[in-house]
Amino acid sequence: MSVNPAPVRPERSLFRRLFLINGLVFTIGTVVLALSPATVSAPVLVTEIPVLIVGLAVILAANAVLVRSSLAPLGSLATLMERVDLLRHGDRLLERGNGDLTHLIRTFNEMLDRLEAERSAASAHALAAQEGERQRIARELHDEIGQSLTVVLLGLKRVVDQAPAELREELHGVQEGVRASLDEVRQVARRLRPGVLSDLGLASALSALSSEFSEMSGVPVTKKVSDLPVLDDDVELVLYRIAQEGLTNVARHARASRVELTLRQELDGLTLRISDDGRGGVLREGAGIRGMRERALLVGATLTIDSKRGDGTDVILVVPA
Template identity: 80%
Template sequence: MNERTDSRTDPRAGPRIDAGAGRAAATRSRHPARALFWRLFAINGLVFTAGTFVLALSPATVSSPVLLTEIPVLIVGLAVIITANALLIRKSLAPLDALTTLMRRVDLLRAGDRLTDSGNGDLAQLIGTFNEMLERLEAERSASSAYALAAQEGERQRIARELHDEIGQSLTVALLSLKRVVDRAPEELREELRSAQETVRASLDEVRQVARRLRPGVLEDLGLHSALSALSSDFAEASGIAITREVDPGLPALSGEVELVLYRIAQEGLTNVARHSHARHVELSLRQEEGRLTLRIADDGRGGVRREGAGIRGMRERALLIGARLTVDSPPGGGTDVRLVVPPHAVKES
């Protein structure tokens, strides 16, 4: 006896139906444009269906030919349908405006700028995909910046060693030779030789300063506190700008990467002050507040930084290496305030 299997009662048929529905849902989720099309189609169909029912059930009639008294009724009905359709479609497509705005302002050096899901199911996947793309791009930018900055630090150390070991030693030998020549030279030549000796000595000092800026040996040997102190002293001596330094004595132990980022950003910030600010006074501070480290370089110069140059963008790239946030506040005539906030997870407690 043959039996026919009814898919409505056969328990084996149920999973096949559910699997088919799941595949269809997955297909729709992979095609947001198709889902958006069906949403707009449904909105228009609903609006025109509702308009048809209202006209059918209302006492209003339309003659043939149309009477002048019926024209206002038709215009009002058409206006209501168009307005309702426009409002529903505008609400459905509103996330696209926010997405376009984010696309225009997004900057990979300012991480964390994301678009929140507004609850629109059809565009949620598009928003999520865009946010995932930003995360991938930021991760790739951070990795490439880390590689480039590591190569830059290596090149700086190489140049600093060459300046110290080769040029510095050569100038030292020349200085000692000049001293012996001065001691044996006739009186009428000694003044000129002493002038040449001072020139060589000044050149040697400059080479040592350049090498010290390229490779902060004091940072490796004595730590961040001493390195910032030496940096402040060198800045005040070279620029003639008064500087106030305040470093929290209770700072936790930091990794070498965090210390180097803090030092380099402080160095670049002070360099920008000396070059562009026309300031008379600058404040350098490093404090710990609620687990966060805050590095601040503030001057009383002319301010008005409108376009970020290579120096500030370089500081932003270094900040990304440790997940820190860099802000630059520079109102015209109000000086420039640079702040670097290092989050707690990047601070290694002692």
């Protein structure tokens, strides 16, 4: 049975390397001074001072170059630490440099792998619970509040039929208000639980979503959905929710006059694209966009947002083949 040797501690290995570099520089400097015709008197003569200064400068410069090249990966590692985001998968540092720093970089990359895996698992549980809660609320809205409002409408109809003529117009207004509330409850329930997604498929669900968005916002949507392969339920739900959130962001922030929603199969995978001609200039990612990134990670997809001020916004989701 073979026993793996204990790993070298990075701080000891780094100390040893710096010690050897400095020792090598000073050893070479000593040998050069010993073999060169230059001499130093005691006390030092004025004419010898430039020689000493040049020698010292050469030694310091050589030492600085060697130490800097040895520690260069640490600068890249610090930059990665500052920009790392667990929602942006695959941001890693190449394992380059000497053995001790390579070990440090590899350990940091492995730590990011573990954190991303844990974040994805936690997000999956959270989003699954969120979908379950949405379905529960949608059922209660449809079965309880919706039925209660329907009963109220039927009662109002009987009251209107029996009411005197001078009250009927007012009661008709109340009746229309209750009917509008019932329609709003049904719309909220559909948004919370897209039954059309499970009943008719993703293409029909996106059509219904686009029509509802245009009706509520007044912004026309050009929809282009190509023939789709058979998709997992999780993939379909992620595509639908990201399209839903993308259109919601357009209605809230973009001030757009038109929107284009495209879903097609390409060589690198399935691509969902939501483009608008609004004001653009997304400088800060809010909870909505971060939620979209979390959903994308659940199916291994890549979410890209291109938003230039005055040139609209493109939200692109690529689900790998």
